[in-house]
Amino acid sequence: MSITRSELQKYLDGLLRISEISDYCPNGLQVEGTSKIEKIVTGVTASQALVDAAIEANADALIVHHGYFWKGESQTVTGMKKRRLSALLANDLNLFAYHLPLDVHPEFGNNRQLASILDIQNISAVSSVKPVGVVMQGNLEEATEGVALQAKMKQLLGRDVLIEGPASKLISSLAWCTGGGQGFIEQAVDLGVDAFITGEVSEQTVHTAREMGITFFAAGHHATERYGVKSLGEYIAQQFDVHVEFIDINNPA
Template sequence: MSITRLELQNYLDGMLRVSEISDYCPNGLQVEGASKIEKIVTGVTASQALVDAAIEAKADALIVHHGYFWKGESQVIAGMKKRRLQALLSNDINLFAYHLPLDVHPEFGNNRQLASLLGIQNISAVSGVKPVGVVVHGNFEEEIEGSALQVKLQKLLGRDVLIEGPVSKPISKLAWCTGGGQGFIEQAVELGVDAFITGEVSEQTVHTAREMGITFFAAGHHATERYGVKSLGEHIGQQFDVPVEFIDIDNPA
């Protein structure tokens, strides 16, 4: 089976509410390729390694969370950017990228998928943070100590997880933001939650966690954002009866 580029673009843009969400990059089709799509590859970041893997898989479309053309970057098409674009264009591969729209989606979003992985319940968005759903909170059915949650995260995500703050404190209520969400730790504290999970850590985040008594986990930007694009691809494959392959390019960050 196959789908046209326009059909896929319209479906994804509509479902992910692209027109409603302001972002730091264009969401949707970023590089035009073949009009007929018979194989799709999904992945976290449109690195050269993932582009090469999509070529090897004979994909007509690549769907990622981190694409190209970020606000503030050089507009010159040279070096690394030239090589990536040249590979996509010469192999007629469409590149679709969904950043914040994929973070916040209530079913396929990164935050929702991490919650499902951890068994978090009663999920709701933190009010006042835009776009709605970029930071969320919920609770575990049973309390878990911080050090035990660290072990659980490491097992599920397959990577080392940094823990700071009170490591043995029982955790029931928590907030989370996949990727680079460490700057939201104070909003998490204001909610009165026991813990905050995100992908990255900054120097000041450690002091905030220690001084404000919240257990903080940095579980990896890449690791916490594998699951949104993977679940989105699985949905597309079922919806349109098109083969979809998730390819995970290792990234320790």
């Protein structure tokens, strides 16, 4: 079975509501390839390693969370950018990328999928930024010590998890934002939750957690954003009866 490029583009753009979201990069089809799509590879970032893996897998389309053409980056096609684009174009490989739309989607979003992994209940969006909710709030079924939640995340995500602030405090309410959401920690404090989970940490985040008494977890940008694009790919496979493969390129960040 197969789907056309234009059919897939229209379907994904509508499903992820890209016209409603202002972002730092173009969402949707970023690099045009073959018009007939029989095999799709999904992954977090369109790195050279993932592009090469998609080519090796004989994919017709690559769907990622982190694509190309970010605001503020150089507009020249040289070096790393040239090599990546050359590989895509030479192999007629379509590149679809969905950034904020894939963070915030209520079913396939990175935030929603991380909540499923961690079994968070009573989920709601609590932040409107350009113009979508990028911070989520919810509760654990049972109050859990910070160090125990750290160990659980380490096991589930397969990587070390940084904990700062009160580590032995019981946590029942929390807020989270996958990826580079450490700047929202003060908003989490204002919500009155016990803990805040994100992917990255900045120097000042540690002081905020310690001084404001909120338990803070940095669980990895890549690790917290694997599950949105993976779940999206699985859904596409069901809807269109095409072969979809998730390829995880290891990234310790």
